[in-house]
Amino acid sequence: MSRGDRVARRLEDIDALLVTEPANLRYVTGFTGSNGFAVVGPQVRRFVTDFRYVEQAKLEVPDFDREQGPQELLAAVSRGLEGVKRLGFDDGHMSVRTHGRLRELLPPHIELVPAAGVVEEVRAVKEPGEILRIGAAAALVDEIYAWLLELGLVGRTERDVAVALEHEMRLRGASGPSFDSIVASAEHGALPHATPRDVPIAADTLVTIDIGAVLDGYCSDCTRTWATGASVPGELEEIYALVLQAQIASLDAVRPGPLGREIDAIARDIIDAAGHGEHFGHGLGHGVGLVTHEAPRLARTGSTPLVAGNVVTVEPGVYLPGVGGVRIEDLVVVTEHGRDVLSKTTKDLLTVE
Numbered sequence: 001m002s003r004g005d006r007v008a009r010r011l012e013d014i015d016a017l018l019v020t021e022p023a024n025l026r027y028v029t030g031f032t033g034s035n036g037f038a039v040v041g042p043q044v045r046r047f048v049t050d051f052r053y054v055e056q057a058k059l060e061v062p063d064f065d066r067e068q069g070p071q072e073l074l075a076a077v078s079r080g081l082e083g084v085k086r087l088g089f090d091d092g093h094m095s096v097r098t099h100g101r102l103r104e105l106l107p108p109h110i111e112l113v114p115a116a117g118v119v120e121e122v123r124a125v126k127e128p129g130e131i132l133r134i135g136a137a138a139a140l141v142d143e144i145y146a147w148l149l150e151l152g153l154v155g156r157t158e159r160d161v162a163v164a165l166e167h168e169m170r171l172r173g174a175s176g177p178s179f180d181s182i183v184a185s186a187e188h189g190a191l192p193h194a195t196p197r198d199v200p201i202a203a204d205t206l207v208t209i210d211i212g213a214v215l216d217g218y219c220s221d222c223t224r225t226w227a228t229g230a231s232v233p234g235e236l237e238e239i240y241a242l243v244l245q246a247q248i249a250s251l252d253a254v255r256p257g258p259l260g261r262e263i264d265a266i267a268r269d270i271i272d273a274a275g276h277g278e279h280f281g282h283g284l285g286h287g288v289g290l291v292t293h294e295a296p297r298l299a300r301t302g303s304t305p306l307v308a309g310n311v312v313t314v315e316p317g318v319y320l321p322g323v324g325g326v327r328i329e330d331l332v333v334v335t336e337h338g339r340d341v342l343s344k345t346t347k348d349l350l351t352v353e
Contacts (some may be wrong), residue, residue, distance in 0.1 A: 002063065003028050006122050008042050013264070014088035014113050016041030018077065019104075022092040025289040026118040030060045032217070037073060038064060043083060048076045074098070078106050089116030089181075124295040125309035126289055130218060131333055134288065134311055137220035138331050138342035140172055140213045144347040145224060152201050155230050155353050156198035158183040161209075164220070168214045178212035178292045180220035185228070189325035192282055194316060203353065204229035206324050207235050212292055219292045221313050222343045223329035227351045239318045240349050243326045246316040247347070250284060250298075254314065254332055254339040260302020267316040268300075271318040276318045285313040288331060310334040311342075 001009075007028055011017055019025050019038040029038050029047055033056055036049035052070050060329030063144050069076035081087070087106070089099070091114040102259035103112060126134070144165050153161060154202040162181040169177060184194035185207040194208075201207055210223040225240065250267040263342030264284040271280045286292075290313050298303045299311055306312070 012101045014086045015084040016087040084109045092116040114253050133216045135220040137213045137215040141222045142344045162196040174213040178214045182210035184192045184208045190319040204231040225326045233330045240326045249326045260298045263298045279318045308336045
């Protein structure tokens with residue numbers, strides 16, 4: 001069954017779905033350009049792009065009826081919608097202005113119906129080929145961690161390390177990082193999404209390195225926290241042990257069936273019992289695929305049960321303002337009978353000088 005068929009089968013109370021968000025468009029059609037849309041339904045497969053991508057679309061979107069649209073692509077959406085009375089759109093990705101213009105262009109008998117999350121729900125269950133690509137991107141990140149261990153950290157600025165590792169990713173085949181790399185040492189580690197500074201990494205502290213690579217269009221995501229000497233403050237060593245305990249316990253619970261919030265609660269309860277609940281303010285994890293953050297969510301609001309084919313992160317953290325922080329993150333595939341951890345870099349507290 002094609003991806004278009006899988007999406008069409010999930011449509012409820014609408015005759016077709018307008019797909020405009022870039023990752024959703026790529027998933028459904030295979031199109032990697034920057035301007036286009038698709039209409040997908042039981043009886044319709046239409047793809048519209050502009051002149052720049054006509055030849056590209058012939059190669060990437062062979063199974064859709066293709067059209068070169070006018071300068072305003074939305075003007076082409078009303079064509080080929082015979083029999084469509086209710087057209088779904090993703091209100092999570094469409095601006096009010098675009099919605100208003102689309103309403104002006106559509107025939108009055110076609111109703112626009114909010115239909116957020118339809119493609120994302122299909123994307124959340126990865127095909128075997130997607131899992132192989134994500135696994136390759138995860139393996140590349142493991143290579144980068146091994147390379148960093150040899151490179152060394154002390155004396156280099158956080159920014160220099162981030163730039164160097166992203167360059168090395170590209171040399172090893174990545175199209176780039178899947179997000180802005182995080183290199184955060186000492187007290188800067190208390191910022192979960194810290195921006196690397198032009199500050200040298202000191203000895204005898206902790207440094208958190210959160211990185212991902214894009215390989216063949218798919219993302220990876222992994223975090224390790226390392227020591228930069230033998231005299232790390234005892235408080236930070238205790239935090240490391242706590243985060244590792246929470247990470248392993250919640251990771252062991254990943255399998256088909258539990259809700260995202262139930263997995264999140266395992267890590268959160270351990271950290272809360274140790275008196276650091278207020279220092280773990282983000283969700284436990286998220287889906288990874290064509291983009292770094294997608295469904296399903298492992299968080300207090302995660303109401304979706306895990307199913308085989310989900311690819312998620314498990315990444316508890318504790319962050320102490322003015323002191324530092326620890327986050328440990330693995331990328332995990334949910335299998336029929338449990339889980340397969342894609343991140344292979346050791347979670348021991350390594351010393352990197």
